[in-house]
Amino acid sequence: MxxxxxxxxxxxxxxxxxxxxxxxxxxxxxxxxxxxxxxxxxxxxxxxxxxxxxxxxxxxxxxxxxxxxxxxxxxxxxxxxxxxxxxxxxxxxxxxxxxxxxxxxxxxxxxxxxxxxxxxxxxxxxxxxxxxxxxxxxxxxxxxxxxxxxxxxxxxxxxxxxxxxxxxxxxxxxxxxxxxxxxxARSMGMALTPCTVPHAGEPSFTLADDEYELGIGIHGEPGRERLPLEPADAIVDRMLAPILEDLPFSSGDRVLLFVNGMGGTPQVELYIAYRRAAEALAEHGIEVARSLVGNYITSLEMQGFSLTLLKLDDEMVELWDAPVQTPALRWGR
Amino acid sequence: MxxxxxxxxxxxxxxxxxxxxxxxxxxxxxxxxxxxxxxxxxxxxxxxxxxxxxxxxxxxxxxxxxxxxxxxxxxxxxxxxxxxxxxxxxxxxxxxxxxxxxxxxxxxxxxxxxxxxxxxxxxxxxxxxxxxxxxxxxxxxxxxxxxxxxxxxxxxxxxxxxxxxxxxxxxxxxxxxxxxxxxxARSMGMALTPCTVPHAGEPSFTLADDEYELGIGIHGEPGRERLPLEPADAIVDRMLAPILEDLPFSSGDRVLLFVNGMGGTPQVELYIAYRRAAEALAEHGIEVARSLVGNYITSLEMQGFSLTLLKLDDEMVELWDAPVQTPALRWGR
Known part of the structure; x- marks a missing residue:
């Protein structure tokens, strides 16, 4: 460790x-x-x-x-x-x-x-x-x-x-x-690597060099399935489909698109995922009205990311935009 | 990769x-x-x-x-x-x-x-x-x-x-x-792990399981030396000593203390490093007037951090505090 x-x-x-x-x-x-x-x-x-x-x-x-x-x-x-x-x-x-x-x-x-x-x-x-x-x-x-x-x-x-x-x-x-x-709000995560809890001293799970875990939990709990690593756009599409179905989100909806890093993911990769998610939502006629990209809820040094969609109404937009002054989220005052 | x-x-x-x-x-x-x-x-x-x-x-x-x-x-x-x-x-x-x-x-x-x-x-x-x-x-x-x-x-x-x-x-x-x-401003970095440049496909260097690289560059270039892994406080002290000597920083100075993550470091670890750095500066009679902690200049997924000290004057404090609205740094408007 x-x-x-x-x-x-x-x-x-x-x-x-x-x-x-x-x-x-x-x-x-x-x-x-x-x-x-x-x-x-x-x-x-x-x-x-x-x-x-x-x-x-x-x-x-x-x-x-x-x-x-x-x-x-x-x-x-x-x-x-x-x-x-x-x-x-x-x-x-x-x-x-x-x-x-x-x-x-x-x-x-x-x-x-x-x-x-x-x-x-x-x-x-x-x-x-x-x-x-x-x-x-x-x-x-x-x-x-x-x-x-x-x-x-x-x-x-x-x-x-x-x-x-x-x-x-x-x-x-x-x-x-x-x-x-x-x-x-609906979310789905994925991981490329495990993380190590300090008092455990060993990685929380193992993944082969060519695998990722789809639907991972934020403590490294198992998700839906293990899949061979594939291009970022294919991963995003696979995560987005069950999110869109679930609420469901539909054409004409306004959403907040949140791409969250699991802790160890380079920012370049988060924005590559964001790009495909935004493109896919446009294909569905869904308007991305607000965005959040970065490490906001992590699993120590795990590499991976999650996608979250929030269907917005006017009041939510107003409250999202309202001033906030915290160590990790700060704007508008 | x-x-x-x-x-x-x-x-x-x-x-x-x-x-x-x-x-x-x-x-x-x-x-x-x-x-x-x-x-x-x-x-x-x-x-x-x-x-x-x-x-x-x-x-x-x-x-x-x-x-x-x-x-x-x-x-x-x-x-x-x-x-x-x-x-x-x-x-x-x-x-x-x-x-x-x-x-x-x-x-x-x-x-x-x-x-x-x-x-x-x-x-x-x-x-x-x-x-x-x-x-x-x-x-x-x-x-x-x-x-x-x-x-x-x-x-x-x-x-x-x-x-x-x-x-x-x-x-x-x-x-x-x-x-x-x-x-x-004076800085010093360290790394626990390398990173992999996408078009290279292989880690940029290797480090043994019980080693860290002191003085690492932001592209994984070699630093001062490789050392056996030691407690966070000892690492911070080892990084801070040459920083303090170099300007030099001395008792009565006001500084901005910047603990920067290299990309793959959990936030809990950055704050453990911050804690010791702040404590050590207090021991030297140096006042930490402003702080910055997080991933601000990274090396892809490298695990490690850097310490930066900036000796402040009144004008620098005023300009630091002035409103800023960028994707990664945002406050005060």
Whole structure:
């Protein structure tokens, strides 16, 4: 295992400490228990947004803490759900009196631990709602999931619901928009290589030199099938077909096209994938109204990418364009 | 070779096409010859900034085209200098009557081809100045360089000189600030793994499973030495010592601390490196006034990182903080 780390057991603590030092203008951290919170939290009268999950997917979630997006992010160990304790502490820390929304990727551990924390917060008089993201069309159930997995669509839910909260919407309204974004987002991933979890020390799976995994999960969980490596355009077409069928997306729709790197993919390759996806959507009469390309939800150093389509309406566009000031997503102020 | 590409010969063309589609609000491309240019270029009365070089270092340089940074970027083939022809065309395209600054990383091919283009532009009546960046303290001369290599400091030169041009400074002033940033920036890189150039098809070098290369170049050129892998903090200390000695940086200085990923490094590792660098600078009495952490100048999928320190003055801080709207760096408007 070749990694720029000190002690595998201290990877998350040291990384979060560095993150907080680098972005002290936007965030602060609590260390016992550990979570990342907006520098100015709690914001009185604003719905608080909390997300979290296993580490190793950075910039998700801590990179999205700040004005117009999340109020707090709770990092678990690498690829391991955070316990209820820090989720509860984060929920209390961002409660500005208007309630708190939990944004939870659909993995069994995350869902259970966020539910427990929500129950404890409710006992303390904080109104909590949860939206569970499940945008991955690759598999019905998975190694760690009953139902579909929550993947890159989560970033879009966090941005758009974050803007809704920032403009002063109520907890019901923010939760409703978060649900609407999740319901209109579909994703599919692929991998060329595995990744190595620091405390495991070995690659999470193996792939032959001429194979890729279609429908991979963000923890390296198996997807739909292993296929011989083929040209980028063929891979994109194979990923896009089930996405388009599923909602379905149809001619005349306006979408946000999100090409996400898994962590180790050169940017030139992401844009080659973007090019074909945009071209294919044009062939279907679907208008790409907004785009996002880069490493936004990763699997450590895995090479691969995911495609996400979000069917947009006017309100989603307005909230997507709204100012955001976080370490990883920043525009418009 | 496992890559998300179609034809190795079309990597740059297809990637730049995808880039232009994804960022049509900020940039457009010309294809014969190929370069990326600000959507609103030329800006009348503003000094134009042109950079470029071999592809494979994305987001450098095309990712920095936009308001407050570059006016054009000229991509060569992967790790290969662009020829004078597209550099000349880009220079003409951004000439708003106030002259054009070329920002050139110190590699023999880049320097020669930018000089040739500058001579041709001058013959057409365009005033051109050049700043050649050479911030890498690792080696005196290198495989592709007489003198020090230009590496991550180039990103800081482009941002700060870009802000100087954007506020209306003259060509002499913009060139002067670019030179000052370069003169006050020092960098050092390291790699855990090589990368594979698409048209070569094989890794650019080999490293044993327990080795890293200290002082690596951004094309995988050899650095200072190969060392047994050691903890992140020890690596950071080993990279920081020659940087601090070289300018020198001393107690009371204010700096920008830039931890740059080489392309395949997980973000958790970059922040672990940032943490130690910030701690070590505090031990030296050096104030970290600004930070940048992420993949800003890469070597395809190489795993590794570089450290850059820029000694700041008040004007540099003001120009660093000024609004910038590019695909890869965006804040404050």
């Amino acid at each position: 070749k990694k720029i780390i000190n002690d595998p057991k201290r990877v998350v603590d040291e990384s979060v400490a560095g993150f907080a030092l680098a972005h002290a203008d936007l965030v602060r951290i609590e260390t016992d228990p550990i979570f990342v919170v907006r520098a100015d939290a709690p914001v009185a009268g604003k719905v608080g947004l909390v997300s979290g999950g296993g580490s190793g997917h950075e910039p998700l979630h801590a990179g999205y803490v700040g004005h117009g997006m999340l109020d707090a992010a709770v990092p678990g160990a690498v690829f391991t759900s955070p316990t209820p304790d820090p989720i509860l502490a984060a929920t209390k820390a961002v409660d500005g009196g208007a309630g708190v929304l939990h944004i939870v990727k659909n993995y069994t551990g995350d869902v259970l631990n966020f539910e427990t924390a929500a129950d404890l917060a409710a006992a303390d008089g904080i109104e909590v709602r949860a939206v569970v993201t499940n945008d991955d069309v690759a598999v019905k159930d998975s190694l760690y999931t009953a139902g579909r997995r929550g993947v890159a669509g989560t970033v879009l839910v966090e941005k758009i619901a974050g803007a809704s909260a920032q403009r002063g919407d109520t907890l019901d309204e923010v939760a409703g928009i978060a649900e609407r974004v999740n319901a209109n | 496992k890559k998300i590409i179609n034809d190795p010969k079309r990597v740059v063309d297809e990637s730049v096409a995808g880039f232009a589609l994804a960022h049509a609000d900020l940039v457009r491309i010309e294809t014969d010859p190929i370069f990326v240019v600000r959507a609103d270029a030329p800006v009348a009365g503003k000094v134009g900034l042109v950079s470029g070089g071999g592809s494979g270092h994305e987001p450098l340089h095309a990712g920095y085209v936009g308001h407050g940074m570059l006016d054009a970027a000229v991509p060569g083939a992967v790790f290969t200098s662009p020829t004078p022809d597209p550099i000349l065309a880009a220079t003409k395209a951004v000439d708003g009557g106030a002259g054009v600054l070329h920002i050139v990383k110190n590699y023999t091919g880049d320097v020669l081809n930018f000089e040739t283009a500058a001579d041709l532009a001058a013959a057409d009546g365009i005033e051109v100045r050049a700043v050649v960046t050479n911030d890498d303290v690792a080696v005196k001369d290198s495989l592709y360089t007489a003198g020090r290599r230009g590496v991550a400091g180039t990103v800081l030169v482009e941002k700060i000189a870009g802000a100087s041009a954007q506020r209306g400074d003259t060509l002499d002033e913009v060139a002067g600030i670019a030179e000052r940033v370069n003169a006050n």
